Amino acid sequence: MTRRSPDARRRGPSMADVAREAGVSGQTVSRVANGKTNVDDATRERVLAAMRSVGYRPNSAARALRNGQFRSIGAIISALPTFGNSRTLSAVASAVAAEGLTIALMPVTQSTQSEVTGAFSWLSEQAVDGIIILIEQHQLDENEIELPKGLPVVVIGADARHEHPVVDTNQAEGAAFATNHLLDLGHRTVWHIAGPPLSYAAERRQRSWRATLERAGRETPPVLTGDWSANSGYCHGLRLAEDPSVTAVFAANDQMALGLMRALHEKGRTVPGDVSVVGFDDMEEAAHFWPPLTTVRQSFEAVGRNAVTALLAEIANNSQGTAVVEVPTELVVRSSTAAPAG
Template sequence: MTTVTNTAEPANGRRRGPSMADVAREANVSGQTVSRVSNGRENVDSETRERVLAAMRKLGYRPNSAARALRSGRFHSIGVIMFTLSSFGNMRTLDAIASAATDAGYSITLIPVPHPTLGEVSVAFDRLSEEAVDGVIIVVEAHLLDESDVELPAGLPVVVIDSTASDRYPVVDTDQAHGARLATEHLLGLGHRTVWHVAGPERSYSAAGRRASWEATLRTHGADVPPVLVGDWSSESGHELGLELARNPEVTAIFAANDQMALGVLRALHESGRAVPGEVSVVGFDDMEESRSFWPPLTTVRQFFGEVGSRSVEALVHEVEGGEPRGTTLVDTELVVRDSTGRPPR
């Protein structure tokens, strides 16, 4: 009795997918030619390439990316370590990173950091050694990367967004200082004697940059530097601090470190009977899409999150593909003047 084994139907009941040999037979070419097409090699004429691609489509063949990575030494994958997925800026940046990575032929592996502590960041870095990535983009919005205990896997290309990194890694960031200067000078230019500041969290790198620039700008123009009020980026904290500012009749101009806190400040001023901009002017930072729908529409500093994300991918791919690591890239900001600012009351 002869037993016939169906090679396309293994004993476990799973039908195997089409192989490179199947594609070669269908296209009437060698296996080496199929391999060249799978790996994007240029030494295949266009007619043959199209015949191989047509055979792949017909049979449903997909090149083995793991095997290809072993041969090339690359996985065409980028790791992204990110603190908080809830903030407007981080989500816009992540969206831009994903789009730019796709355009460059890379996928992304996201590793969230729930809390901005050294331990959480170290755990995220440790996980990188288990992931098949060619490099990593770090978006940790806190002063953590200068800690001596934080080490990345040796030889792994790294680009940092919106954080400190000493001189160890390339950095892509919004020009925080320029944006805060634009906001502060706008209010001083309207005739306000000084500008009060609702800052972001003290451990935040971007908040620290905006706060330092606000203070330096006031000093440059000979204006008094009022006490800083520190929030947590939320509209709730902006509301709480806004109520405190609303009780002070000397407050005529407020620069909030992000639009969400500015929204809370606007609500507090309204509840306290302080007219905006008739009695108090308010400027935010971000230019989130809803800012034009605040009442009054918010004057704010526009960040170009898409450009920050795309430039970070560009810098990382440049290094992954053999280029020298780049230095610091600052993406400019722009002041968007709307109806929440005006001249101080007489």
């Protein structure tokens, strides 16, 4: 059994203790602790066994100062608790963990210049190597919002006005899939329940829905604006159910589609017999709605993985990228859509 001196017990085991236990130099222990490759396998295993034996744990802060990296990523996130934000953040955290890194979160509520700058300052104090920004509101693209310099940055879901890599779902493609699916079934036009006006995703889905109808030479109904909640879909659904000319609705997310379908059922309009409904997200519960929901599947996992990959490339290259990565979508056809009656 290894015996440590009283001084070692007070201060905790050191590299010198490990070196004595393994019978190697302190420089060799340092190489192993810092992940260097110029140590043969047998010696590395002996040093690692000695670390376990004496209870030595490398000091990550000190190692960061030596290596110039903290192995930690910051994330500035919108405090708006939406399904998409939650899933994207979870995907980012999983991708960060898979790289053996840690993540520090900083939520913001209004996305103003002072809030964003304050978030950057706080994360800088937490010693992060780079920052991922996930802010849904359009304020990030307003002229007064300038991202502070000095750290690698990747933005999720924003416009490309800022000189940083941008990663997002191909929102326009997904909305076109949804709208064309309903037109191809034979519906004269498609109504739309949009997300909130300040949302990047909502604005892009609405713009693509409108452009798809215009390209097809179809009438564009007035937009109904929701707030991503099932309740907002339900309230708009009560109005739509009163109009017999409404036969197809594209809701900008699955939760609003759920509320819409409840309202239609309550008003005696069957889905899809009277009204076909398409959502967006393909949340896990969508396959268990009644009827199961036709929807646009987006890969939050791919968005998170691409964002982390882009940020790590900036960190490794010590350079600022400007690439725009759009993750493709997929239309998942279930039982909530059909050809119009008659």
